Amino acid sequence: MFVKKMPTAGRISLYYAEAYRDPVTKKPKSRTLEFIGYLDELEKEYKDPITHFKEIAKNKSALSKKANMFSIGEINLNEEFDLNDDEQVNKNASFPTIDNSFSLGQLPLSVIYHELEIDKFITNRRKFWDLKANVESIFRLIVFGRILFPGSKYATWQIKDRLMLGSSSFSDDDIYRALSFFSEYEKDLIIHLNDRITKLYKRDTSLMFYDVTNYYWEIDNADNDTFTDTGEVEKPGLRKRGCSKEHRPEPIVQLGLFMDKDGLPVTYGLFPGNNPDCTTFIPMINETRENLGLNKMIYIADKGMMSGTNIANIIANKQGYIISDKVRKQKKDVYNFIFDESGYTIITKKMPSWKVFEENERTKILEPPQPYTGDMNAMEDVVVFKYKSRLTPQNEEVWKNFDMGSGKKVNIKANKKQIVFWSRDYDLRAKIDRANAIEKANKTGSVYNNHGANKYYTKGVYNIETGELYKNLKADRYLDANAIKEDEKYDGYYLIETNVVGTCPDEKPWTGEARFRNYDLLFELNRTVSDTDIIEMYRGLWKIEESFKITKSEFNTRPIYVRKEESIKAHFLSCFIALLITRIMEVKKLKDSKIDGSSIPYTKIISSLRSTNVIRMNDKNIFINSYYDAVLKEISKVMNINLGKKYYSKQELRSMNNATKDVEV
Structure with missing residues (x-):
C-alpha cells in the first residue's frame, strides 16, 4: 500500500492505493483504495502530511499482510480419524x-x-x-x-x-x-432457457442440427401401452425394445436433440424406444416453431431423417433443409449422376509417395503390409476431394396430412438440389474399417449369420458338377470378392439433398437474411451459397454427435435407475441442462x-x-x-x-x- 497524489479541479487529492498486475495484460497497474483528503487542507494539520500518511500506509500494509497469515500450529503425525465423531462423520453415507x-x-x-x-x-x-x-x-x-x-x-x-x-x-x-x-415445468424451463441464451449470447438458430440417440434401461420388461375403451392406444409406453445404438437387447428410450449453429443445445424430446428415428423429426420441428417461436431456419440432419414426409413438412412450414441421403440402392438416374465422372470439381494436393503407398497398404484385406521401396523424396498429385451438384424436380411419397397412422400416401413434386461429394479421407477410413472387420471375422466369424464382415463371406457346401446342395454337413466359407468390390464402389461418397440456395448475381436486392420462394419451394439465403458452403453446413452435425458422447461417456446418463415417467423426464432435463452449461463454458466463456x-x-x-x-x-x-x-x-x-x-x-x-x-x- 502507498500514498497516491491525484490532481482534482486544481487541487491535489491524496489516496491510499495498491499495486497489482492486470490478469489479462500482465502489466503492473495501481488502484485507489481510500480517499485521505486534500493536500492543502491536510497541510494545516500536519507538518509533512505526505510523509505522515506514507507511514500509516506502511503500517496498513503490514496489518493486511498479517491478517492473511495463519498458523496451523503443531501437527500430530500420529493423529487418526475418529469415525465416532458425529461432527465429522457424513451421516448421509x-x-x-x-x-x-x-x-x-x-x-x-x-x-x-x-x-x-x-x-x-x-x-x-x-x-x-x-x-x-x-x-x-x-x-x-x-x-x-x-x-x-x-x-x-x-x-x-x-x-x-x-x-x-x-x-x-x-x-x-x-x-x-x-x-x-x-x-x-420441463417445457417451460426449456422456453425460459432459450429466452435467456438469446438475450445473453445472441443465440443463432439459422442452422438447426438434429439427431437421435437412445438410452437403455436394465429392466426385463418393456412398458405397457394404455388403451381406450375402444381398444385404441391412448398412451404408448416409453421404455420399449427397439434398434439400440449400442446393440443392447434391453428396452430403450429415444431422444431427439436440436442444437444451434454455435453448438448449444436448444431443446430435446423423448419418444418410445420402438419409434423409428425419422418419426421423431416432425414432432420436434413443430416444437421449435410452436413452443420456441423460431422461424427462418435450416434443418440439418443425417440420412436417418430422410423421408418424403419429413421433407414435405419442412417445405409446408416454409423452412430450409440439408439432409443426407443414402448412396446405395438409389434410383437409376441418381445412381448414374453419382458415378458419372463428368461434372465433378476435383481438388488435388501433393503428397509424399511413401505416405500414399502406406495408406493403400492399410486397406489390403488379409494381406500383410509391404514396405515402401521407392524414392523417399518423391511426391505425387492425389485427388483428395471432388464434388458436383444439380437442381432437379423430384417426386416424394409422403403420408397424407403428414400422419403415418393414416395408412395413406400421396405423391408430391418439389425442387431440390442434390450435392454429391467424395472424400479421400472417408474413402480410406471405410476401406481400413472393412479390412479390420474382415480380419476379425476371419478369426472369429460364423457361417450361420451375416453380422458385420460375415456378409463378405459366401457359405455353403455343394457338388460343383451337379450343383446339388449338401445338407447336414459342416459348412465352409470363403471371401466373396464381388461383394467386397461392390461395397468398395461406394466408399467415400456422400449424397446431400437440400432446398437451400443463394442469390443470383442479376437478382433484384431484397431485405432480410432468408426467404422462402413459394414459386419453386426453395429456401433462399441473402448471399451467395456454393456447394462447399452446403457441405460445410452439413459437417456441423459432428457437434451434436459429440454432445451425445458427452452425455453417455462423461455424464453417465445411462444406465438409468428411475422408472416413473415423470422421474425419467426430470432425469433427462437435468442431463440436458448439465450439457448446456458445459457447452456454454466451452463455446462461449x-x-x-x-x-x-x-x-x-x-x-x-x-x-x-x-x-x-x-x-x-x-x-x-x-x-x-x-x-x-x-x-x-x-x-x-x-x-x-x-x-x-x-x-x-x-x-x-x-x-x-x-x-x-x-x-x-
Whole structure:
C-alpha cells in the first residue's frame, strides 16, 4: 500500500492505493483504495502530511499482510480419524465416512447457472407446490453432480456436502419427490432457457442440427401401452425394445436433440424406444416453431431423417433443409449422376509417395503390409476431394396430412438440389474399417449369420458338377470378392439433398437474411451459397454427435435407475441442462481462450472442474487447494473467480460462492 497524489479541479487529492498486475495484460497497474483528503487542507494539520500518511500506509500494509497469515500450529503425525465423531462423520453415507473435501469446480458452473436464472425460475414456481424441501438446492445438486461426480440420485445425495448448497437440508426421499416438480415445468424451463441464451449470447438458430440417440434401461420388461375403451392406444409406453445404438437387447428410450449453429443445445424430446428415428423429426420441428417461436431456419440432419414426409413438412412450414441421403440402392438416374465422372470439381494436393503407398497398404484385406521401396523424396498429385451438384424436380411419397397412422400416401413434386461429394479421407477410413472387420471375422466369424464382415463371406457346401446342395454337413466359407468390390464402389461418397440456395448475381436486392420462394419451394439465403458452403453446413452435425458422447461417456446418463415417467423426464432435463452449461463454458466463456495455441475441449474442461477441490486443514477454518492447471487459470480469468490460490478461509469460500449468484448480465 502507498500514498497516491491525484490532481482534482486544481487541487491535489491524496489516496491510499495498491499495486497489482492486470490478469489479462500482465502489466503492473495501481488502484485507489481510500480517499485521505486534500493536500492543502491536510497541510494545516500536519507538518509533512505526505510523509505522515506514507507511514500509516506502511503500517496498513503490514496489518493486511498479517491478517492473511495463519498458523496451523503443531501437527500430530500420529493423529487418526475418529469415525465416532458425529461432527465429522457424513451421516448421509452408507457407512461411517469422513470427507473433508469441497468442490471448487462448482463455482464456474454456478456462475452460468445463475446467469441463466434457473434459480429464479424454480423458486418462483415452488410456491404452487406443497414441497417442504428446497427444490432449487436439489436441482443444483443433480445438475452440478451430473457434471462433477456423475452417479445415481442417491449416490449424488450421499456426497452433497461437497457442494455449497446453503443451510437447507433435504433427504434422498426429498430428491425423488422433487422429480415430479421438475418434470411438470420441463417445457417451460426449456422456453425460459432459450429466452435467456438469446438475450445473453445472441443465440443463432439459422442452422438447426438434429439427431437421435437412445438410452437403455436394465429392466426385463418393456412398458405397457394404455388403451381406450375402444381398444385404441391412448398412451404408448416409453421404455420399449427397439434398434439400440449400442446393440443392447434391453428396452430403450429415444431422444431427439436440436442444437444451434454455435453448438448449444436448444431443446430435446423423448419418444418410445420402438419409434423409428425419422418419426421423431416432425414432432420436434413443430416444437421449435410452436413452443420456441423460431422461424427462418435450416434443418440439418443425417440420412436417418430422410423421408418424403419429413421433407414435405419442412417445405409446408416454409423452412430450409440439408439432409443426407443414402448412396446405395438409389434410383437409376441418381445412381448414374453419382458415378458419372463428368461434372465433378476435383481438388488435388501433393503428397509424399511413401505416405500414399502406406495408406493403400492399410486397406489390403488379409494381406500383410509391404514396405515402401521407392524414392523417399518423391511426391505425387492425389485427388483428395471432388464434388458436383444439380437442381432437379423430384417426386416424394409422403403420408397424407403428414400422419403415418393414416395408412395413406400421396405423391408430391418439389425442387431440390442434390450435392454429391467424395472424400479421400472417408474413402480410406471405410476401406481400413472393412479390412479390420474382415480380419476379425476371419478369426472369429460364423457361417450361420451375416453380422458385420460375415456378409463378405459366401457359405455353403455343394457338388460343383451337379450343383446339388449338401445338407447336414459342416459348412465352409470363403471371401466373396464381388461383394467386397461392390461395397468398395461406394466408399467415400456422400449424397446431400437440400432446398437451400443463394442469390443470383442479376437478382433484384431484397431485405432480410432468408426467404422462402413459394414459386419453386426453395429456401433462399441473402448471399451467395456454393456447394462447399452446403457441405460445410452439413459437417456441423459432428457437434451434436459429440454432445451425445458427452452425455453417455462423461455424464453417465445411462444406465438409468428411475422408472416413473415423470422421474425419467426430470432425469433427462437435468442431463440436458448439465450439457448446456458445459457447452456454454466451452463455446462461449472460453471461446477465445487458448492453451498451447489450441482451443480448450470439453474433455479438459470437465476433467479440470472435477479435479479442483479444497480440503479442510485440521480443525481450523482453513482449506488447502489440491489442484490447479492451465484450464482453471483460463476459467479464473474469463469468469473472474480466483481458483489459483493455495489456501482459502471458510469465509472466503462462502463469499466466492455468494458472488456467483450475484452475476451482472
